Amino acid sequence: MPLATPGGTKANVSPANLIDQPSDDTLVSRAVTISRSPEELYRFWRDFSNLAQIMDDIERIEVIDPVRSHWVVKGPGGKDVEWDSLVTEDVANRRIAWKAAEGAEIQNSGWVEFREGPEGRGTEVHALIAYDAPGGLFGRLIAKALQHEPNTQARRELRRFKQLMETGEVTTSEGPRGGKHAKKES
Amino acid sequence: MRALTWHGKHDVRVETVDDPKILRPRDIIIKVTSTAICGSDLHIYDSFIPSMLPGDILGHEFMGEVVEIGSGGSKDLKIGDRVVVPFNIACGNCRPCTTGQFSGCDNSNPADKADLSEVAYGHAVSGIFGYSHMTGGYAGGQAEYVRVPYSDVGPMKVPEGLSDEQVLFLSDIFPTGWMAAENCMIEAGDTVAVWGCGPVGQFAIRSAFLQGAAKVIAIDHHANRLALAAQAGAEVLNYHDVKVREALMEMTGGRGPDSCIDAVGMESHGFSPDNVIDAAKAAVRLATDRTHVLREVIMACRKGGHVSVPGVYGGITDKFPVGAFMEKGITMKTGQTHTQKYMTKLLGMVVEGKIDPTFVISHRLPLEQAAEGYKMFKDQQDEVTKVVLKTDWKEAA
Ligand SMILES: NC(=O)c1ccc[n+]([C@@H]2O[C@H](COP(=O)([O-])OP(=O)(O)OC[C@H]3O[C@@H](n4cnc5c(N)ncnc54)[C@H](O)[C@@H]3O)[C@@H](O)[C@H]2O)c1
Ligand SMILES: [Zn+2]
Ligand SMILES: [Zn+2]
Numbered sequence: 093m094p095l096a097t098p099g100g101t102k103a104n105v106s107p108a109n110l111i112d113q114p115s116d117d118t119l120v121s122r123a124v125t126i127s128r129s130p131e132e133l134y135r136f137w138r139d140f141s142n143l144a145q146i147m148d149d150i151e152r153i154e155v156i157d158p159v160r161s162h163w164v165v166k167g168p169g170g171k172d173v174e175w176d177s178l179v180t181e182d183v184a185n186r187r188i189a190w191k192a193a194e195g196a197e198i199q200n201s202g203w204v205e206f207r208e209g210p211e212g213r214g215t216e217v218h219a220l221i222a223y224d225a226p227g228g229l230f231g232r233l234i235a236k237a238l239q240h241e242p243n244t245q246a247r248r249e250l251r252r253f254k255q256l257m258e259t260g261e262v263t264t265s266e267g268p269r270g271g272k273h274a275k276k277e278s
Numbered sequence: 279m280r281a282l283t284w285h286g287k288h289d290v291r292v293e294t295v296d297d298p299k300i301l302r303p304r305d306i307i308i309k310v311t312s313t314a315i316c317g318s319d320l321h322i323y324d325s326f327i328p329s330m331l332p333g334d335i336l337g338h339e340f341m342g343e344v345v346e347i348g349s350g351g352s353k354d355l356k357i358g359d360r361v362v363v364p365f366n367i368a369c370g371n372c373r374p375c376t377t378g379q380f381s382g383c384d385n386s387n388p389a390d391k392a393d394l395s396e397v398a399y400g401h402a403v404s405g406i407f408g409y410s411h412m413t414g415g416y417a418g419g420q421a422e423y424v425r426v427p428y429s430d431v432g433p434m435k436v437p438e439g440l441s442d443e444q445v446l447f448l449s450d451i452f453p454t455g456w457m458a459a460e461n462c463m464i465e466a467g468d469t470v471a472v473w474g475c476g477p478v479g480q481f482a483i484r485s486a487f488l489q490g491a492a493k494v495i496a497i498d499h500h501a502n503r504l505a506l507a508a509q510a511g512a513e514v515l516n517y518h519d520v521k522v523r524e525a526l527m528e529m530t531g532g533r534g535p536d537s538c539i540d541a542v543g544m545e546s547h548g549f550s551p552d553n554v555i556d557a558a559k560a561a562v563r564l565a566t567d568r569t570h571v572l573r574e575v576i577m578a579c580r581k582g583g584h585v586s587v588p589g590v591y592g593g594i595t596d597k598f599p600v601g602a603f604m605e606k607g608i609t610m611k612t613g614q615t616h617t618q619k620y621m622t623k624l625l626g627m628v629v630e631g632k633i634d635p636t637f638v639i640s641h642r643l644p645l646e647q648a649a650e651g652y653k654m655f656k657d658q659q660d661e662v663t664k665v666v667l668k669t670d671w672k673e674a675a
Contacts, residue, residue: 244393261304262302271333
C-alpha cells in the first residue's frame with residue numbers, strides 16, 4: 093500500500109527508504125526488474141531450496157513442509173548459524189512473506205513481491221528484509237565478519253536471481269591470473 | 279598458457295598462467311590468433327582506471343579459433359570455427375540486450391563485482407574483457423586462450439578468405455568509430471570535427487564520410503596520425519600549430535562544426551591551463567579525469583549541434599561548461615560501444631571493400647613482446663598507431 097507522510101509524500105515507497113526509519117529494525121529493500129513472468133519467478137522462489145543458487149554462504153536449505161524450512165548459513169570462524177523460517181503469507185504468483193521462528197539467533201522477517209511492470213518491461217521484483225534490533229546487531233556483526241552487510245547481500249542475491257532467471261546462468265568471471273597466483277613454471 | 283598481465287603503473291609482463299576453463303553452459307574457449315592493444319588499455323597502463331589488481335590479464339580486442347564449447351552449446355559455433363569477439367560481454371536476454379543496447383547488459387557483470395560501479399555510477403555497468411574489476415574482473419584476450427561467456431551472443435564467425443587483420447577491429451575500434459559517427463546524426467552538408475587521430479578517431483573519420491558527412495576536420499598533434507587522417511579525405515589541424523576553435527569557425531563559415539567527436543578521452547595531452555590543473559588534481563586524486571577535450575568540443579560545437587563522446591572517462595570532473603551545453607541546446611551522446619549491434623553490418627562493408635581496416639596497423643609483434651608493444655604505443659605515438667599481437671609468430675611471419 094502506498095506510503096503517506098505528513099510532509100506530503102504519497103507514493104509506493106518502501107519504509108526502508110524513509111529518512112527517519114520507523115523502528116530500530118534494520119530495513120533493507122531492493123527492487124529489480126526481470127524479463128520473466130511473475131509466475132515463473134514466484135515458482136522459483138517458492139521452492140526455497142532453489143535459493144541456495146543465488147545466495148552467499150548457504151550451507152543448506154531444508155524444506156520441511158509448506159510453511160517451515162530450516163536454514164544453515166556459514167558463520168564467522170567456521171561456526172554455522174541455523175534457524176527455522178516460517179512462511180507467513182503466500183499469495184500465488186504475487187507475494188511471499190516469511191519470518192524466523194521463535195528463538196532464532198538472527199531474528200529476521202521479510203517479503204518478496206512480483207509485480208507486473210509497465211508494458212513489455214517484465215516483472216518488478218521488490219524485496220524487504222527486516223532484522224530485529226538485538227538479533228539484528230548480532231546479525232550485523234556476523235555479516236560484518238563475513239564482509240556482507242545485509243544491504244550488499246540483498247543486492248547481490250537479487251542480481252543473481254535476475255541473471256539466473258534471464259540467462260539460465262549465474263554470471264562468473266573466475267579465471268586465470270598472473271602474479272603470485274600464476275602457474276609455477278616447471 | 280602465456281598471457282600479458284598488469285602489475286602496476288607502466289608495469290605489464292608476459293607470464294605463464296593457468297589455462298582458462300569452461301565454467302558455465304554457454305561458455306566457449308578461444309585459442310587466440312590475433313589481439314590488439316587499444317587506447318583504452320593505455321588508460322590502464324597509466325593507472326587511470328580504478329579497481330585493477332596485480333595479475334589481471336589485459337586485452338579486449340581479440341579473435342581466434344573455437345577450441346572448446348560448453349554443455350549449453352552455441353548452436354551456431356563448432357570446434358575449429360574462426361571467430362572475432364566483441365570487447366563487451368552481453369547476455370542477449372536482458373532488456374538492454376534485446377533492445378540493442380548491448381554495452382548496457384544487466385547481467386554480464388558478476389554480482390559481487392557489480393557493487394563497485396553501482397556505487398560509483400549509480401548503476402552497475404556491464405562486463406568487459408580484461409578491463410578492471412569494475413567491469414567484471416574478466417581475464418582478457420592478450421593471452422593464448424580466453425574463456426568467452428554467453429558465447430551464443432557475442433562472437434561472430436569469420437567468413438573464409440578474410441585475414442585476421444581485416445576483421446580483428448570489428449571487436450572494438452571500427453564499431454566504436456562507427457557508433458561515434460552515428461551519434462552525430464549526420465545530415466547532408468554536415469561538417470564533423472574529430473578530436474584525436476588515434477585508432478578510434480581514424481575509424482570515426484572514415485565512418486563519418488561513409489555516413490554522408492560533407493567535410494571532416496581532424497585534430498591531433500602527431501604528424502603521422504594527421505597524415506593518416508588526411509589520407510581518408512579529412513582536413514587536418516595540428517593543435518600545436520593552429521588556434522583550433524578559431525580555425526574551426528573559419529573553416530565552417532562562422533557556424534561551427536555541426537558535430538564534434540571527442541575521440542581522446544580522459545588523458546588529453548597538452549598544456550592548456552585547464553589541462554594542467556586537471557593533471558595536477560588527477561595526481562592528487564581530487565578530480566580523476568582530464569576533460570580538456572570534452573570542454574573544447576562543447577565550446578566549439580554549433581548551436582543545436584551534436585557532441586559525440588567515444589573517448590573513455592571514468593571519474594568526475596569540474597569546470598564542465600554547463601552554460602554552453604545548455605544555452606546552445608547541444609545534444610550529447612556517449613557510451614561504451616554496442617559492438618554486437620554493428621559487427622555484421624560492418625563485416626559486410628569490409629567484404630564489399632568499402633573500407634579496409636588494416637590501414638590503421640603500424641606495428642606487429644609476437645605476444646611474447648606485448649610489454650614492449652605497450653611501451654611503444656604509449657611513448658612513440660608519432661610512429662605507432664596500432665599494435666597487433668600474434669600468438670603464433672612463426673605462422674604469422
Ligand atoms: N566508447 C568505447 O566503446 C571505446 C572503445 C575503444 C576506445 N575508446 C576510447 O577512445 C579513446 C581513443 O582511443 P584510441 O585507441 O584512439 O587512443 P590513442 O591514445 O591511440 O589516441 C588518442 C589520440 O588523441 C590525441 N590527443 C590527445 N590530446 C589531444 C587534444 N587535446 N586534442 C586533440 N587530440 C588529442 C593523441 O595525440 C592521440 O593520437 C580512448 O579514450 C579510448 O579509451 C572508447
Ligand atoms: Zn578497445
Ligand atoms: Zn544482457
